[in-house]
Amino acid sequence: MIHARGLKKSFKVKRETVEAVRGIDLDVDPGQLVAFLGPNGAGKSTSLRMLTTLLPPTSGTAVVAGYDIVKDPVEVRRHIGYIGQKNSAGENFRVRDELVTQGCCYGLTRPEARRRADEILDLLSLTHLAKRGSNTLSGGQRRRLDIALGLIHQPRLLFLDEPSTGLDPHSRADIWAHILRLREEHDMTLFLTTHYLEEADNMAERVIVVDHGRVIADGTGEQLKKDLAGDHVTVTLRDHTESARAAEVAARIASAAPEIGADGLTVRVRVPQADIAMAELLRALENADVKALAAESTRPSLDDVFLALTGRSLRESDTPGA
Ligand SMILES: Nc1ncnc2c1ncn2[C@@H]1O[C@H](COP(=O)(O)OP(=O)(O)OP(=O)(O)O)[C@@H](O)[C@H]1O
Secondary structure, three states: OEEEEEEEEEEEEOOEEEEEEEEEEEEEOOOOEEEEEOOOOOOHHHHHHHHOOOOOOOEEEEEEOOEEOOOOHHHHHHHEEEEOOOOOOOOOOEHHHHHHHHHHHOOOOHHHHHHHHHHHHHHOOOHHHOOOEHHHOOHHHHHHHHHHHHHOOOOOEEEEEOOOOOOOHHHHHHHHHHHHHHHHHHOOEEEEEEOOHHHHHHHOOEEEEEEOOEEEEEEOHHHHHHHHHOEEEEEEEOOHHHHHHHHHHHHOOOOOOOEEOOOOOEEEEEEOOHHHHHHHHHHHHHHOOOOEEEEEEEOOOHHHHHHHHHOOOOOOOOOOOO
């Protein structure tokens, strides 16, 4: 559904060149739900805008929904939906009229556009709001209308740029319920950007992490966490003089060298499976006469994956892509 090779985009800003996207290779199969995750300025929107033909690439190629983004941009646009960060709905139209107008813009006859508008209103639970002005909708309702507008021509591939940003938790959950429904009931391919780690982790079957305009990780959330961050067990010791011995014991079950805390009272060790390893470690410490006061096991998050890859936390990262 998406095949990109060496996709690059740089912008000239005064005398400087901003390398927003530095060479992205990508293959997305039909039906996948892909989250494109990265800190502010990583190049997510620029990549999306190239794939949706809104921006020409500086170099590289991409075939999207079967058409080349440079040679056949009109065909690409006919076969995809794109929901940008800004509201696409106008201020002064009624919800259903807006959808019908959009349908006509895509070449549907007025009766076809009306029929399609009604289907989509139902799909996005907007039927009861059909006659409302779009400027009277709540943030979540308006976002659903944006998605509806992107679906009027029945694309099989939908790009969403930060679909849930700026919404309250309830509306975010609601948007996600609708996104998942689109995928399940209509077999759509969904490619979305987000910087909400939990959303990417819980909802997407594939997470692509970008940083500084490059893909730095690609896989299921579980795979990335297992391969790149791993489970950890942290033991708090009674006596800091025992930390070296505790680390020695911990090293026997570790998948990486144990870390001793600055105060010498904690030993943190990466393990293949935290629940099994914790019991094993406590037993081994007891056998070695090392007294443990407490033990805690932690499963990694996607933020730990990002930290392992870049040395920075994704939650706090706000670095420009250049
Ligand atoms: N039109 C432009 N002119 C100059 N620089 C730009 C332009 N558009 C984007 N950039 C720069 O390119 C880099 C990537 O921006 P982009 O918007 O793609 O990042 P992003 O990952 O989508 O960030 P965010 O999560 O904040 O939306 C940033 O450094 C940005 O300032």
